[in-house]
Amino acid sequence: MNGRTSRRDIYLKLRHMVLTLELAPGAALSENELAASLAVSRTPVRESLILLAQEGLVQVFPKVGSFVSRVDPAQVADAQFLREAVELASLHALPERLDPAVVEDLRVNLDRQKRGALDLEEFFELDEAFHQNLMRLSGHGNVWTTVAAAKGHLDRARRLGLHENVSPAAFVAQHHEIFEAIVGGDVPRAHTAMRTHLRAVFSDIERIRAHSPELFATDASSVPVRRNIVVWE
Amino acid sequence: MNGRTSRRDIYLKLRHMVLTLELAPGAALSENELAASLAVSRTPVRESLILLAQEGLVQVFPKVGSFVSRVDPAQVADAQFLREAVELASLHALPERLDPAVVEDLRVNLDRQKRGALDLEEFFELDEAFHQNLMRLSGHGNVWTTVAAAKGHLDRARRLGLHENVSPAAFVAQHHEIFEAIVGGDVPRAHTAMRTHLRAVFSDIERIRAHSPELFATDASSVPVRRNIVVWE
């Protein structure tokens, strides 16, 4: 029934660019420039920016400009708290019989993670699918949508952390541990493994923050920096 | 720095009308009609509807129409799971010393709840503020924003339930129990009281669903009903 609209395409494209840091935190956006480069009018671009603003990924200052949000440590912590609460709770809501199809998906996903030599982008996609499928096991897969929408700042911080150096091998091992505990029916062990995993992800962030403070927000009253205006031409 | 925009006013107004059931689930909306009745152009109305659609409170069918979402039992259950996970987790993140200002706010809030003879609308506002302040005690007050955005379907279902009959007295007593356990430092008791409270709220919903099934969504492929078109006039 639904026809495809360009707004959805543009929204997803911009969102992806923000989350992958292709659009850097703090970068100035312009509805006109984006519209021109995407070969559409301001309308769908503007509506996409409004949606991104509601997610907290973009800040719009009326009559001043739009900017990619700097990574806000407070929002990162909030997202961390949210996902930990939800993912741990879902472990205690696991049914007796796990859905074999989802379990198989998880196994395939894990195999790919272990194959090593994987692109960083690839790892993030697998990681995202892995955690979403874990939620599906407890029948609350749709809740992941809400969590995913709220953890944009955390994802960007994580990307900053992994850009630096380390291979995701440690995280892959933790995924394995969580998975084995779940299929083995050992909920307490799964709980511990999950908490360890999520907090390891979180602890990485403080390290990178000391390394690249300019990408993080300092306080709530951030002053946007306007691009220089070219006068002559 | 930010100037007031009419879009925000309209968005908040429409959102409030949807959550209070002033705009009934399933009701047809029209950007043109709303714009006319609000004395603005389609633009701010349309942008507000887009935001509400992202929250799941409105469904927009391109070239067909926009409708207030019917209450989706699946989304109600998701919101219930989400809020229970978050609110219970926040109890275990309470600090040693509670913020006296927030505690005082909670006490004043509770006193008003107990004053009895309160408007239903008033009770909902107090209830909302009460739970948000509980989250503030653990330092995760901002997470409540995410929970609040995701629990629109649950709130509407709850309103349907309380429209019917009961006084909120039982809920007020549960609030009292939770509060006393928290200020007494008894986390396990607070945990039990909170879980009992949240599930009591949830159990009310199944009752009303049997009573007024037309306000609930039946399946995902809901067919929108267009208003009759008046031809002659």
Added chain:
DNA sequence: CGCGAAGTTCTTGTATACAAGCACCTGTCG
């Protein structure tokens, strides 16, 4: 040189015009 005020040019917010499509109504034909 310091400083203030006006001007320029960008920004987003709002209003409006046009395009595309769906659903209903109605007339017509078998």
Added chain:
DNA sequence: CGACAGGTGCTTGTATACAAGAACTTCGCG
């Protein structure tokens, strides 16, 4: 009577025009 074809008026999607404001540049003045 039934069914199909076309008209009609609504719907939202997109493009464009105009308005209001903020920040930077620059000019003028002391």
